[in-house]
Amino acid sequence: MQLGAARIALAIMWVVIAFGIYYREWLAPAEWGDSKNLDLAAVMALAFAVWNIVRFFALRQRQLPQEPPIPIHPGERKDEYLPEFDFTRANSPEASTSSLSPTSSEDKSDGRG
Numbered sequence: 001m002q003l004g005a006a007r008i009a010l011a012i013m014w015v016v017i018a019f020g021i022y023y024r025e026w027l028a029p030a031e032w033g034d035s036k037n038l039d040l041a042a043v044m045a046l047a048f049a050v051w052n053i054v055r056f057f058a059l060r061q062r063q064l065p066q067e068p069p070i071p072i073h074p075g076e077r078k079d080e081y082l083p084e085f086d087f088t089r090a091n092s093p094e095a096s097t098s099s100l101s102p103t104s105s106e107d108k109s110d111g112r113g
Contacts, residue, residue, distance in 0.1 A: 004056055011052035018045035 020027065022042035 004059055007052045007056040007059070011049045011056070014045045014049035014052065018042045018049065021045060 019042075021038050024038060
């Protein structure tokens with residue numbers, strides 16, 4: 001039995017129990033007597049039923065099917081050359097100029113005069 005079906009079955013069971021306890025005077029008037037504790041038990045049974053229904057819908061929310069990602073087929077991919085991301089060439093224009101070296105004479109001084 002799946003977990004969702006079990007939770008719905010438990011919720012139905014708790015509703016039937018709550019109905020039986022709450023309407024006990026109508027079902028068996030002399031046997032159970034008049035007790036307010038049994039009314040509290042009926043409320044607790046309804047709370048268990050609501051709890052199982054909430055858990056059922058929370059489980060359903062997590063298990064909603066998601067759209068599968070679009071598959072990428074190797075034949076459909078277009079290779080393009082981007083020279084700014086080619087790090088295998090040693091004589092590329094970006095490799096000959098260093099961005100860390102100062103370019104002006106003002107940058108070469110340390111500012112102490």
